[in-house]
Amino acid sequence: MHPLALAAALSLPALASALSWTATPFSPPSYPLAVRSPYLSAWLPQGSGTALNGAWxxxxxxxxxxxxxxxxxxxxSYSFLGTPAVPSATFQQATQKSAEFTSTQSVFVLTAGGIDLTVSFLSPVEPSDLLNQSIPFSYMALSAASNDGSSHTVSVYSDISAEWVSGDDSLTVDWxxxxxxxxxxxxxxxxxAEYSEIDDRIQQGSGYYATLNTDGVTYQTGxxxxVRAQFISNGELANTEDTNFRAVSDDWPVFALAHDLGTVSGTSDTVVYAVGHVRDPAIQYIIADDQLQPRNLYFWSQFSTVNDLLSTFLGDYEGALVRATAFDAQVKSDASSISSDYADWVALAVRQAFGAIExxxxxxxxxxxxxxxxMVFMKEISSDGNVNTVDVIFPSWSIFLYTNPEIGKYLLLPLFEYQATGQYPNGWSIHDMGSNYPNATGHNDGDDEPMPVEESGNMLIMTLSYVQATNDTSxxxxxxxxxxxxTQYLIADSLIPANQISTDDFAGSLANQTNLAIKGIIGIRAMGEMASLAGNSEESSNYTSIASSYVxxxxxxxxxxxxxxLTLNYNNDSSWSLTYNMWADKLLKLDLIPDSVYEMxxxxxxTVDAExxxxxxxRHTYTKTDWQTLTAGIMTNTTVRDMFISALHAYASDGENNVPLSDLYYTTNGDVYEFQARPVVGGHFALLALQSAGSSSVSNATGGISSHSIDASSGSRLDVRHAGAVLGVVCCTAMAFATIL
Known part of the structure; x- marks a missing residue:
């Protein structure tokens, strides 16, 4: 950004103060603005409160x-977005009156002279329409309304800079x-550079900024x-193009669009912008014989050019808004049946979770x-950038079960298909599909991060839960x-796990982990169900018996x-942990763990709750948002369940942080430990996933969006009866177990 603007941005944290506007439902650590993919991810940092025109x-x-x-x-002229410095022109700051977020929208209202300007950011979340969901564009919509009963002449302006297309501002761009x-x-x-990143930014493809060419639209680049001074002084742009292609930071080229709204006495027409990032191909994926397959974003199957795509996307704004509003209302209604705090909590997670997948x-x-x-690919945002990390998909799983379980299937398929080629040499499930997104190139050397019990259990649990949600046994x-x-690996190593890491690898390795062991045991029991569905009754009985004995x-x-x-690890009486993996027993309706354990x-x-x-x-004072939500789901009374949810709500709304919601923070003061913007916040839907599966621990269960499965090829909704019946079991052969040292 221009040095003067950068200086203004850097000074902002010191100026942050108590909110002077209404925040609904609360002011989050960061507002999602345009969040649609790993590479279209724009946020407004908040801290203790930052207006839309108070930060870049x-x-x-x-x-x-x-x-x-x-x-x-x-x-x-008034600035309403960003903190641009324009020394050659005079303008004022619009005054923010309110800010609101829903599952798909962030809406700000600012006063500028005699009008109130509504600025709406919509990142559609359309799990029932995979084509729409694959489109890497978001909307910004503007409308002006007179606030004093008088008529006012109004025009609006917006631009994006070349900073949207690279992680290195010294690189040359053209436009x-x-x-x-x-x-x-x-x-x-x-x-x-195809399939290459710098600072988590893809160095491939193009950024776009678009609007419909209606009366009164002008444009300019430079x-x-x-460019900004041209609008501030004249209320319109010059319809000229700067063709001096240069580095991102060389005189900071911007790409601007302006609209003359004419005389506004009531409420103006709505002006809509589309912002996005498109690349092709998107992913390289390893197939048989160590060959790499280029894969394309799904929308290309219906659109031959970006021009066609943008025309359709912009023309569909009103429809997209209707669908988004209905989606928001459904999520709020379903989550409010648990609590208002929970409704707020899940709304903040939606765009973040869906914004990590393609x-x-x-x-x-x-x-x-x-x-x-x-195939759906997920970036392990902010931790290490892996592709389709199994223990990142697992905590995210709830949101896909709730919205459309088919998405979960498409996330698992790259993992299944690769390992079915026989190129992965280990006997347990792979950890991820590739070390660096968007390269799903596997691990033919078997040298992925080793989480054998964790990932094997995750794959078995997720597979059965998908089958139960859809009746699809494919x-x-x-x-x-x-x-x-x-399952054979879990039989050998889940009851008494070796010294290994779990999904919480940042906490270090540990032998005999209680929570890890129960995941493996549930995985064995899940295989018992799947063996029965496959018609293998003898194997089903054996696995079911083993799991019962193990538990x-x-x-x-x-x-x-x-x-x-329960302890953190065996024979360590002074220890304890969040036993969130017990949630899978409830989700799958296995009744494997005695009720007394849940009650305990x-x-x-x-007795160990912190602020x-x-x-x-x-071992630590930090905690995880996803694992607390799963743990809330296994509580046997609403008081303790709501204790978890209220604490999570307090963390999200305390004004202490300014990054896209972190899932790892300190319980003592609410400060972020590390991580941000990760898709694991999909786990915040754990309570709704239980309700959708008909397996809530408490009595106030209702249905949700996921009472339907989606036929991705047609977009139609199909009624689904969940297949979760308890299957008959018979005795199995006795097993010999190792002694715990």
Missing amino acids: PEFWTGAILGWAGFVNVDGS STTTGDLIFHQVQLAAQ EDTV FTVSKDSSGNFNTSDI LIADYYKLLDQW TQWQGFATSSDGKH QTAWYP YGVPLDT
Whole structure:
């Protein structure tokens, strides 16, 4: 960003103060603005309160994304978006009156002279329409309303900078402007690097800024201060293009669009902008024989050009808004049946969770898109950038169960298909599909991060939960050998886990982990269900019997000597942890763990509750948002369940943090420990996932969006009866177990 603007941005934290506007439902650590994919991820940092024109929007890493906005009212200009410095022009700051977020929208109202300007950011979340969900664009909509009963001449302006297309501002970009039924700017790196990132920013593809070409629209490209001064002074742009292609930071090129709203006496028409980032191909994926397959974003199967895509996307704004509003209302209604705090909590998670995934298809030998070959890829944002990390998909799983379980299937397919080729050498489930997004290139050397019990248990649990939600047994039929292989590993190593890491790898490795062991045991029991569905009754009986025997022994190993709580690890009476993996027993309706264990844990957690929740375990004072929500789901009374949710709500709304919601924070003061913008916040839907599965621990259960499954090829809703019946079991052969040292 221009040095003067950067200086203004850097001074902002010191100026942050108590809110002077209404925040509904609360002021989050960071507002999602345009959050649609790992590379379209724009946020407004908050801290103790920052207006829309009090900071630059940022990529999730904290890098500035130049996104500026001005409104000209009766010849006077006001800044409403970003913190642009324009030394050659005079303007004022619009005054923010309110800010609100829902599951899909962030809406700000600012006063500028005699009008109130509503600025609405909509990042559609359309889980029932995979084509729409695959489109990497978001909306910003502007409308003006007279606030004094008088008429006012109004024009609005917005631009984006070249900062949207690279993680290195010293690199050269080029750009173009296209006019017709719509006007759009396109900007990209002059020298691109396919499948390559710098500071988590893809160095491939193009950024776009677009609007419909209606009466009164003008455009301009060029140096930030020059273009902005043109609008501030004249209320319109010059319809000129700067063709001096240069580095992002060389006179900061911006790409601007302005609209003359005419005379406003009531409420103006709505002006809509589309912002996005498109690349092709999107992912490289390893297939058989160590070959790499380029995969394309799903929307390309229906749109041949970005022009067509943008025209459809902008033309669909009103429809998209209606669908988004209905989605928001459904989520709020379902979550409010638990509590108002919970409704707020899940709303903040939606765009963040969906913003980490991309929907792809392959091409056949003739170059045609194969829409029957859908795969979804997830970036492990902010931790290490892996592709489809199993223990990141697992905590995210709840939101997909709630909205559309088919998305979960498409997330698992890359993992299943790769391991079915036999190229992964280990006997347990792989940890991830690739070390660096968007390279889903596998681990033929077997040197992925080793979490054998964790990932094998996760895969078995998620597969069965998908089957129960949809009645689709194709994953069992197609990958039974793999599922059985992972089960054999769990039989050998889950009751008494070796010294290994779990998903909470930041906490360190540990032998005999109580919570890890129960995940493996539930995984074995889940395989018993899947073996039965596959018609393998003898294997089903064997696995079911083993799991039952294991859980009895686990209970003895893991219960403290005073009988008050489960331990962090066996024979460590002074230790305890969040036993969030027990949630899977409830989700799958297995009734594997005795009720007394749930009751014991429910009685225990209030005794170790801190100001901002229950710590992850006795080794540290930090905790995880996803695991607390899963733990809340296994509580046997609403009081303790709501204790967890209220603490999480307090953490999110305390004004102490300014990054896209972190899932790892200190329970003592609510400060972020590390991580931000990660998709694991999908786990905040754990209570709704239980309700949708008909397996809530408490009595106030209702249905939700996921009472339907979606046929991705047609977009139609299909009624689903959950397949979760308890299957008959018979005795199995006795097993010999190792002695705990």
